[in-house]
Amino acid sequence: MDAQYTIVIADDHPLFRNALFQSVHMAVSKANLLEADSLDTLLQLLDKEPDVDLLLLDLKMPGANGMSGLIQLRAQHPELPVVVVSANEEAAVIRQVRHHGAFGFIPKSSDMRELISALNQVLDGEPYFPPGIGDDEDDPELDALAARIATLTPQQYKVLCMLSDGLLNKQIAYELNVSEATIKAHMTAIFRKLGVKNRTQAVILLNELSDE
Structure with missing residues (x-):
């Protein structure tokens, strides 16, 4: 992909942020990458950068408080595609993420090839969720x-x-x-x-x- 994308990586672990940086650069040759290590920092960044194309979000960042952080982000920035990147890969969590409006879910255990494939898919406008995860039951x-x-x-x-x-x-x-x-x-x-x-x-x- 040669298009210019602005992508935000929101994760409080520097090593994983670096790994995502490398993966994104391999998937997208011309990406403007920004980073945040807490929900507060992320919200400030999104207020300054209105043209973000994709947010890669860890549910466990300081201030994110699990699913409620995703809900807050979707409420404040409803047009922003959010892909959750999480170490919690339980089917129930993935279904909740989708139910609350995320554009995708990428497990942190994904290898580089899977990660790049998932990134390409969401940047092509297609949601990405691990196969075999059904729709969440309404609660x-x-x-x-x-x-x-x-x-x-x-x-x-x-x-x-x-x-x-x-x-x-x-x-x-x-x-x-x-x-x-x-x-x-x-x-x-x-x-x-x-x-x-x-x-x-x-x-x-x-x-x-x-x-x-």
Whole structure:
């Protein structure tokens, strides 16, 4: 392929990012490659780079919080093709990834030939999923939860993930360089959007969309 593509590799492991860099360059001779090592960094990058052709996403990055990170990305950037590249290759996870709008799933155990073939396929506009993975069965409760997660703003989602990590309001305010009053306002909005009454319930809902 000779076309110029802008491809983002989002993974917190430098060695695997380098391996993906090499694979992408072998599949695409003229690729503009960008990288991110957390969901926060990724969202900032996507705001600055509106013309990304493909995102290769690890579900386990800091801030991604499993499937909910994918849901947030699809909500914020619905036109961006997202291909999940993950070490968790369970059929249920792959079905969830497809169900939540990913354009493909590439197992991290793939050899170089498989990886290049999958990349070529998605850049040709064809989704790629490992063979033999059927469609996910509908789960109305999880679908409703995913829809509520998708209504959170990036900042609200960040606050929710920090709650999940056990941080207090004061600590979250410090990390985000805002006042505690701002964090409390975010929490009120998060609880309303998720339909919960307290932080414990909010964290439980977030964990239900884990990829494990």
